[in-house]
Amino acid sequence: MTIRFYNTLTSRTEEFASIEPQTVRMYSCGPTVYDFAHIGNFRSFLFADLIRRFLELAGYDVQHVMNITDVGHMTDDAVADGAGEDKMQVAAQRIKEDKKSGKVPEGAIDNPDDPYQIARYYTNAFLDDARQLGLKVAFEYPDNILHATEQIAPMQEMIARLIDRGHAYVGGDGVVYYSVESFPAYGRLSGNTLDHLHSGAGGRISEEHQAAKRHPADFMLWKPDSHHIMKWDSPWGPGYPGWHIECSVMALKRFGVDTIDIHTGGEDLIFPHHECEIAQSCGATGADYFARFWMHARFLLVEGEKMSKSKGNFYTVRDVLEGRVTGRPVHPSVLRYELLKSHYRSNMNFTVKGLQDSAGAVKRLQDFRSRCEAASSGEVAEVANSHPVIREFIDALSDDLNISAALAVVLPWAAETPADPAEALGVLREINSVLAVAPIDLELGGTAAPADDEDANVQALCRQLDEARARKDWPTADEIRKQIIDRGYNVHTGRDGTTAERPLA
């Protein structure tokens, strides 16, 4: 089996091989925790999860690390004074308003002016969302998901090393900058080489900032700023680290190697973030590569448009799951499937209709599983990867994560009635270890929707319906069935009586 991935670094699809046989070290840029993560963020995180789970099925031991950016960086809004705002302060302001409107529950954040409380609140929200959607690394918190604010010392060590090695300097404004001219490979990932940056820079850069730097493309490693809401002592004065440095540090520190196998993120991170990470990491270690494979997920569109708060199509995971997008609750596995079903390097258009389509596919897989379980009395056979269905599934994903071809293997197969249900369950277990939608995650238990009063009421109606049917009182039976459907349930009358369940979306 040959695994091939598209590598942003070379702009080509290349054969994947890990540096150390059987082990893959993968780093994914994680969320900022100033607000709830949105579905676009999760498309990127789930793309990384797909790589990880696929490689595991293919036999690798995958070590997956992600960061949480909780340092209060600055906004990119060009406000009047040209300095931007502290993101944590912006969040604090918003939270005060959200508390009044109830969007942030009472007691969740006692003191919005405490950035650590804000970070903790949104970190927990992220982890909840991530676990619901079956993001495997979220179950490895805090071992494999690291907070930037807990890595300040190693960041300072790396900055000091970069200064020693001639890759960084203290500018005229006291800020520590990375010298891009000291790193000839700068621009290799994004194509934004120093020549191109010169010609494309235009008049967007303010004169005073440039004066402090040796080259316009030099970027910040440490900013002394005694007014910043989160600050730490450093050899360069109290302040805070640059945005890029945390990822370089965490990846190298957590893995203990100079070169990792895969680095993932959203396509917006290619430049400047990942370009700068490479410059920092390779500058500090002297290695030729920071990561061998750079893989980027394309942006998510919503109903054909870029997701933005001003357009009102800016959805968080909980907006979708709690029904604020479709008008009814959506099962997490449906959202997972929806965000996973398009190729990661294509435009993914998130739509209400697409979500409903995904619900159909997920239900098909879940029903298949139920039918097999009933037929096999729960027995699950051990199957090897050489099984034809698993073989084809892996082959499809081996081709740069061709998820559509992989689903085209699974779905027709799951439409058949298997000759050997125990074997089918074994196959499904392997396939579901990657898809994780039927159920959301086999190994990790998954999240069953909690039964509530409404469920109990509906169960009672099902019994009444059965009684009416036993009397052949069809008008009453039809009336009850209609009531159950009106409550938003799907009804099924079978050999063993009537059952009702909530639709997946």
Next chain:
RNA sequence: GGCGCCGUAGCCAAGUGGCCUAAGGCGACGGAUUGCAAAUCCGUUAUUCCCCGGUUCGAAUCCGGGCGGCGCCUCCA
């Protein structure tokens, strides 16, 4: 303007020179089944791959040119 992805049915989307008069899913439609439904099963659903040229015996697939969509293009994140 620079760099980079991409453009196949109502929607998602496979296919990367001949087995393509183009997978698979969702949806839709017709039928079987059902007291009626649901589920399930069977069948139908692109002579055509954004447009125009070219290469070739042969192109959705290669080349050139258009058109269209998306991302990034710095010190603030």
